[in-house]
Amino acid sequence: MCRAGLLRPFVLLAFLVHLCLLPLAEAGNRKICPDNFSQLAVQAAPAVVNICVTESDMRRGPSGLWPWDPGEEPPEENDPPPDFYKFFEKLWPKSSPDELKDLDPLLRSVGSGVIVDASGLVLTVNRDLPxxxxxxxxxxxxxxxxxRLIGSDQETDLALLKLKGKHNFFRLSLGNCETLKPGDWVLACGNPSGLGFSMTAGIVSAKGRSLPGKQFAEYIQTDAKISRQFRGGPLLNLKGEVVGINIVPEDGNTDAGFAVSSKLAVDVINQLKSSGKVVRGWLGLSVEALTPERSKRLGGAEKMGVLVKQVAPDSPAQRAGLSKGDVILRYQGCPINKPKDLIQRVAASKKGSQVTVTCLRDKKEVDFIIRISARPDSGRAAPPPGYAENLLGVKLVGVTRELKDKFSLPVEYGLMVVELDAGGPAGRAGLLRGDIICEASRLKITGLPDLQKILKGLKPGRGLMLKVNRGDKFFDTALDLP
Structure with a gap:
């Protein structure tokens, strides 16, 4: 028999074995995608919350908008003058106390959050919180x-809230994001206003992403859809653990989803719980990336090190002896290949701790022992309530869609003056009750946080220019601030 004839049975057998294995391979591929996420949805829903705000404690009372509970008589010392009654009686029809007995405050949804502790700790994002x-x-x-707001971190945009009262709340555990790999399944969860618990599924597109203006945080990128109302909600792995907190970039781009890693979130939570603010380490120097050619000329490895561009006077780096032109190779023994490596390792170091920085100087390695300081302006605790209002001498309420529709207001946004100290800065500038502040320093005012930010940035003695709506007219006025 020829050789071809002898081989024919073996070829046929191999072909049949291949056909038999195909279904097994396809079954294996199908298992890569979970059958469904229903169990995870049931598990997560009780801990994923909606965050709402009111920008004033004012409520709708029996004859309009009053700073006391519906059905109660106002204290004499707080009784506004008659023109105040007339103004708001025109705005709101009178309602009986029975109709207002169960009235909830006027709320505006600003995003989602997740309960991370049974005592009522809620992790969310800082943006739009009042x-x-x-x-x-x-x-x-x-x-x-x-x-109440325990504290917030501007660098990661995370904020920690504490629910009032003592309850045993259902919570979600913070998982280990280090085990995530590109291609792993994740679920982005949120609690949009009017919809309730919602989630989208996707995969991890990448880890360690950077976003403009956020030098201390690395983000998980996912193709799971993350809308504005999902920000602050959790990104879950298939175990139902929180591996990230959903954010929306400042440019508003939602084509790709991003989340602050749970590793960073844990550090933020711990610091906010203990002190109400986040403090980051500081060396007091600026660095730039090295090209392979320049690194070789300086005597370093082709892909290692960052060049010191500047050292701040009387900074930890200067006191330790670092100078412009040094090449930082390692931080606490860990290789430094790009500026972000150094920035994030320094930021994670505790104030007062000693670290070893290995530099290349005159083609020789030198170790510097540096005591870490706190980054200037690092970590701000929750601001005192009423700051903006007290400074201007007014009581303000945000213009909501309900207010606009109910009173046919000519503006879409702004802060309405509902109480006024005639001798305060706003009163001296000619503002009246019922005026709506639309802009401050030529910037749009959509809520108290906007006004607060502008006031915080003003130097002492500087005036504040306001654009104000009164009836169907707009005018500008300047306030002299203390």
Missing amino acids: VSGQIWVRIKGNKPLPA
Whole structure:
């Protein structure tokens, strides 16, 4: 028999074995995608909350908008003058106390959050949280619960809230994001206003991403859809653990989803719990990346090190002896290949701790022992309530869609003056009750946080230019601030 004839049975056998293995391979591929996420949805829903705010403690009372509970007589010392009654009686029809007995505060949803501790700690994002006024948290199947701001971190945009009262809240555990790999399945969860618990599924596109203006944080990128109302909600792995906190970039781009890693979130939570602020380490120098050619000329490795561009006077780096032109190779023994490596390792170092920085100087390695300081302006605790209002001598309430529709207001945004100290800065500038502040320093005012930010940035003695709406007219006025 020829050789081809002898081989024919073996070829046929190999072909049949291949056909038999195909279904097994396809079954293996199908297992890569979970059958469904229903169990994870049931597990996560009770801990994913909606965050709402009120920008004033004012409520709708029996004859309009009053700073006391519906149905109660106002204290004499707080009784506004008659023109105040007339003004708001025109705005709101009279309602009986029975109709207003169960009225919830006027709330505006600003995003989502996740309960991370049974005592009522809620992790969310800082953006749009009010500087003054009440924060509310909607939990599945319950009325809004009041919460207070423990503190926030501007660099990561994370904020920690504490629900008022003692309850054993359902929580989600913070997982290990280090085990995540590109291609792993994740779920982005949120609690949008009017919709309740929602989630989208996707995969991890990349880890360690950077975003403009956020030098201390690395982000998980995912193709799971993350809308504005999802920001502050958790990014879950298939175990139901929180591996990230959803954010939306400042440019508003939602084509790709991003989340602050749980590793960074844990550090932020711990610092906010203990002191109400986040403090980061500081060396007091600026660095730039090295090209391979320049690194070789300086005597370093082709892909290692960052060049010191500047050392701040009387900084930890200067006191330790570092100078312009040094090449930083290692930080606490860990290789430094790009500026971000150094920035994030320094930021994670505790104030007062000693670190070893290995530099290349005159083609020789030199170790410097440096005591870490706190980064200037690092970590701000929750601001005192009523700062903006007290400074201007007014009581303000945000213009909501309900207010605009109900009173046919000519503006879409702004802060309405509902109380006024005639001798205060706003009163001296000619503002009246019912005026709406639309702009400050030529910047749009959509809520108290906007005004607070502008006031914080003003130097002492500087005036404040306001654009104000009164009736169907707009005018500019300047305030002299203390």
